[in-house]
Amino acid sequence: MIQSMTGYGKCVLQLPTKKISIEIKSLNSKSLDLNVRMPSIYREKELSIRKNIASALNRGKIDFSLYMEITGEETTTSVNEPVVKKYMSQLKNVVDGDATELLKMAVRMPDALSTDRDEIDKEEWKAIENEIASALQKINTYRSEEGLALETDFKKRIANIDALLNDVIKMDPERVEGVRERLRKGIADIKEKVDENRFEQELVYYIEKFDITEEKVRLHNHLEYFIKTLDSNESNGKKLGFIGQEMGREINTIGSKSNYAPMQKLVVQMKDELEKIKEQLLNVL
Structure with missing residues (x-):
């Protein structure tokens, strides 16, 4: 039985502190044209994702997207206080403004926010891999129909x-x-x-x-x-x-x-x- 190259598959995974949304879309193409979008924290897994998609879908113009939404109190980004205060002090000498305005300008400056890179939790990634497999199954079902x-x-x-x-x-x-x-x-x-x-x-x-x-x-x-x-x-x-x-x-x-x-x-x-x-x-x- 033939398969179309047009397809769509989506899965949503709710973890304790975050929601992971996975979308895979495909259109016709002479060869495999794969575009992957994902948060930097999972970037080290990109090669294995590409291999799995290529093996499951074979050919087509494919867009893979993995979105992460923090739903708990956990965050990996924090304000770099010493840097922000230094920016505010320097800005006072350049422009007139109250503390709120100076703060708005300071947090836009380089290094005002710092992000701690956490190691990927093995159990979390295993759950994400299962959802990717499920999304691939859905897109293949769509292609078959x-x-x-x-x-x-x-x-x-x-x-x-x-x-x-x-x-x-x-x-x-x-x-x-x-x-x-x-x-x-x-x-x-x-x-x-x-x-x-x-x-x-x-x-x-x-x-x-x-x-x-x-x-x-x-x-x-x-x-x-x-x-x-x-x-x-x-x-x-x-x-x-x-x-x-x-x-x-x-x-x-x-x-x-x-x-x-x-x-x-x-x-x-x-x-x-x-x-x-x-x-x-x-x-x-």
Whole structure:
């Protein structure tokens, strides 16, 4: 079964003094394009997070975000009092203002606030890792559901192309007869006597030149192979894209050889269906 590259997964973890929110979003991309946003306290774990995401999602433009909200009294940031007082003293010599205004300016200065870097608690990180795994599972479920919708659409459009191909097959004898009649009419219009045997030989050559039997057979085989690949465990967007390219070649050749307006209309409809398939294939994993 195919998967879409579009997906979304979110998990929220409530710890004793903080709330951790994890979001993973993905869109289509030719390769893995991973963007990670997380608090600096967890930055040392970024490489392992990237490995887990790459292994679980494989491909796509992926945004991973880990947000931390302090909900308890615990904080790692404190006011650097000596530095702030020194700034306030210096500012008094530069500007007039009361203590409150000077304090507002001082706390914006470098080193006015100090942050203590704590070691990551192992149990806390284990809980966060479990939530990341859960978010990855949710986004994969989302991708599978989107993939099911794409699969349904592909099968409908392949069936449409197959029906149009059957119309082409039914129309082919009429097309050949039309070619024959146009040649006879052309000869009649120039009022020249022709050798019937030579005329038949030239006619056979002309009709063989525009014969589309091989293209019809190959296109039918490609349609069957597309569905077979779609239903297989090895199905992927790139492989289906290659099959789509082969289908396009056969449809284009039928159009160029047909030399018959009603058949060319059917070819245009087949091209339209195939183009819609190709657009959707860009989003298949």
